[in-house]
Amino acid sequence: MFDWLLRALRGRASHQGDSEQQDQKRSCADVKWSGIDDLIDQGRLDEARAALQTSAGERTDHVGVTVRLGKISYLKGDFPTAARLLADAVLADPRNAIGQKYLAAARLQLGDAAGATAAGTRAAALAPDDAEVHNILGAAYTTLGRFDSAVEQFHRALELDADNLIPLMNLQVLEQRLADSRKFVGKRAPTEVARARALQTLTAQFRSQTLDLQGLEILLSLTATSREHFGQALELANTYANTEALSPNAVTSMASVLEKAGDTKRALHLRERGFRLAPSLPEIRLGLGQALVVEGRERWAEGWRLIDESAHSMNAPAYAQEVPEWSGNDIGQLRLFVYQEQGFGDSVLALRFLPILHQRGIRVVLWVKSGIGELARSAGGYELLLASETRPDARAHECAFAAPLLGLIRLLQLDRAALKNPPVLRAPPALSARWHERFASLAGKRVGLVTSGNTNRSDDWLRTVATEDLGPLVQLKGISWINLAVDSRPERAAAIASLRMEDPTAELRDYAETAAVIDALDAVATIDCSAAHIAASLGKPTWVLAPTFPDWRWQIAEDTQPWWPTVRLLRAEAPGVFTNAIAKLAQELESFR
Numbered sequence: 001m002f003d004w005l006l007r008a009l010r011g012r013a014s015h016q017g018d019s020e021q022q023d024q025k026r027s028c029a030d031v032k033w034s035g036i037d038d039l040i041d042q043g044r045l046d047e048a049r050a051a052l053q054t055s056a057g058e059r060t061d062h063v064g065v066t067v068r069l070g071k072i073s074y075l076k077g078d079f080p081t082a083a084r085l086l087a088d089a090v091l092a093d094p095r096n097a098i099g100q101k102y103l104a105a106a107r108l109q110l111g112d113a114a115g116a117t118a119a120g121t122r123a124a125a126l127a128p129d130d131a132e133v134h135n136i137l138g139a140a141y142t143t144l145g146r147f148d149s150a151v152e153q154f155h156r157a158l159e160l161d162a163d164n165l166i167p168l169m170n171l172q173v174l175e176q177r178l179a180d181s182r183k184f185v186g187k188r189a190p191t192e193v194a195r196a197r198a199l200q201t202l203t204a205q206f207r208s209q210t211l212d213l214q215g216l217e218i219l220l221s222l223t224a225t226s227r228e229h230f231g232q233a234l235e236l237a238n239t240y241a242n243t244e245a246l247s248p249n250a251v252t253s254m255a256s257v258l259e260k261a262g263d264t265k266r267a268l269h270l271r272e273r274g275f276r277l278a279p280s281l282p283e284i285r286l287g288l289g290q291a292l293v294v295e296g297r298e299r300w301a302e303g304w305r306l307i308d309e310s311a312h313s314m315n316a317p318a319y320a321q322e323v324p325e326w327s328g329n330d331i332g333q334l335r336l337f338v339y340q341e342q343g344f345g346d347s348v349l350a351l352r353f354l355p356i357l358h359q360r361g362i363r364v365v366l367w368v369k370s371g372i373g374e375l376a377r378s379a380g381g382y383e384l385l386l387a388s389e390t391r392p393d394a395r396a397h398e399c400a401f402a403a404p405l406l407g408l409i410r411l412l413q414l415d416r417a418a419l420k421n422p423p424v425l426r427a428p429p430a431l432s433a434r435w436h437e438r439f440a441s442l443a444g445k446r447v448g449l450v451t452s453g454n455t456n457r458s459d460d461w462l463r464t465v466a467t468e469d470l471g472p473l474v475q476l477k478g479i480s481w482i483n484l485a486v487d488s489r490p491e492r493a494a495a496i497a498s499l500r501m502e503d504p505t506a507e508l509r510d511y512a513e514t515a516a517v518i519d520a521l522d523a524v525a526t527i528d529c530s531a532a533h534i535a536a537s538l539g540k541p542t543w544v545l546a547p548t549f550p551d552w553r554w555q556i557a558e559d560t561q562p563w564w565p566t567v568r569l570l571r572a573e574a575p576g577v578f579t580n581a582i583a584k585l586a587q588e589l590e591s592f593r
Helices: 003-011 018-027 033-041 045-058 065-075 079-092 097-109 113-126 132-142 147-158 167-181 189-207 214-221 230-240 246-261 264-277 282-295 300-314 346-359 368-381 414-421 429-438 467-474 492-498 511-518 530-537 578-592
Strands: 335-339 363-368 384-387 399-404 444-450 479-483 523-527 542-546 567-571
Touching: 003 033, 033 045, 033 065, 065 079, 065 097, 097 113, 097 363, 097 479, 113 132, 113 511, 132 167, 132 567, 147 167, 147 189, 167 214, 189 214, 189 230, 214 230, 214 246, 230 246, 246 264, 246 282, 246 523, 264 282, 335 346, 346 363, 363 368, 363 542, 363 567, 368 384, 368 511, 384 542, 429 511, 429 567, 444 492, 444 530, 444 578, 467 578, 479 492, 511 530, 523 578, 542 578, 567 578
Parallel strands: 335 363, 335 399, 363 384, 444 479, 444 523, 523 542, 542 567
Antiparallel strands: none
């Protein structure tokens, strides 16, 4: 399951601290540990096992022997045997740090993240300066959805061993996963130094054709989402895509790079290849699922199933556990708890499924986060609407089953035609009237604009329009621009100044207020963000400046209006380059006004 972990521990099999080796030598003085450890370190595992069994005789229950037998089983990939032996060893001697460490690794490989966390925590207490222990703990916390704890462990591993690039790769992968969930990892100086040094070293190896496959995997993780280094990531993907023996992570990174470059056919081929290599890895299942949904053909339902299942695995806390998940069957008069599990934009998109539930006679209790609560009220299709920052217990509202909001596509077995039924969302009338009055004096067409996203996302450059590319919009006459971007980057202020925009964003307390502002406009032009979904849900003419790669939110097969009939898609001509898209937008706005 965690092939990088097996490779890492194989590479450092007996690199233990002197005090730990001495502890184990004292615990079984009649075994010549140094020679056996040398055999393990050299990968001569069968010889090491034979030497252990010969020298230990009948004393195979001895902790030192059992730990080494467990380690050998782990390094040979026999994780069940390793877990059994190591559990016996640490039961006899809970202070055996090596036993706890390899037990954590074995349990992680077997999918027991909670057990791995318990053993890893004990190992970290016994050997706080062992970077590999912190790396294992980081992986276990990631699996459990305890992302803040995972980040701390990966940073700690890098502080202890800046030359070990595995935790750096894991941190990079986690950063991207969190960015996809609208969560972000703060930068730390020691980690950034390690990142820069690794990038320089691995790039030099690539140029000199001495880069090994593990180095390739790490270099891909460091370059795949970077604007500065994306060209190198694409070069890596084109160079190595057909190489045999690639790891699942490397294949997945290459697929992501090719998708960003707009090469969806080759990317799908790599997604399929990654799935064959590691069909249980959530990131691989998610990537393939999204690609199949975008393809929009006979494997549509399979795509949504993979997306749902991987999302459950990757972010378990976002999913209700207190009642069974609804299977889509008839539940009579029992109540169904439908809850927000995605970001605000996807949730606005998915509110259209509530009337379908109502038509099928399902009694719905809907929960969404506070920011979207007032706007969701207008969607209908529910008996009770709950809005709060923390998801309530479904049982407290007499619900027998639960269903995630976006997951209703799979549970209702909806086809593409069912997506064409958008909800009629409405801004609160009083708020809308206030903003209509506020903008009444603006000349010409009132057009909302979002050209930048969230600077915390490492891949935000793919969807952000450079201020210097806005020139064609500056030249337009008869348009009053209203800023809808809420990020704090300096470029935002420059864009507001260049287009002389009204800026109401300081007064936007929630998405109902945002909807009220948009309701007072004639149209919206925006990057891929929640403002696009809100504008489209209100029926406003909406131009979406989309990245190079297809996204199921804006394109399924050849359909560029899969969800919203008033959306016009303008795609970037290259990753992060919207020059032509902005020129086209200016032409269409000229006709619109």
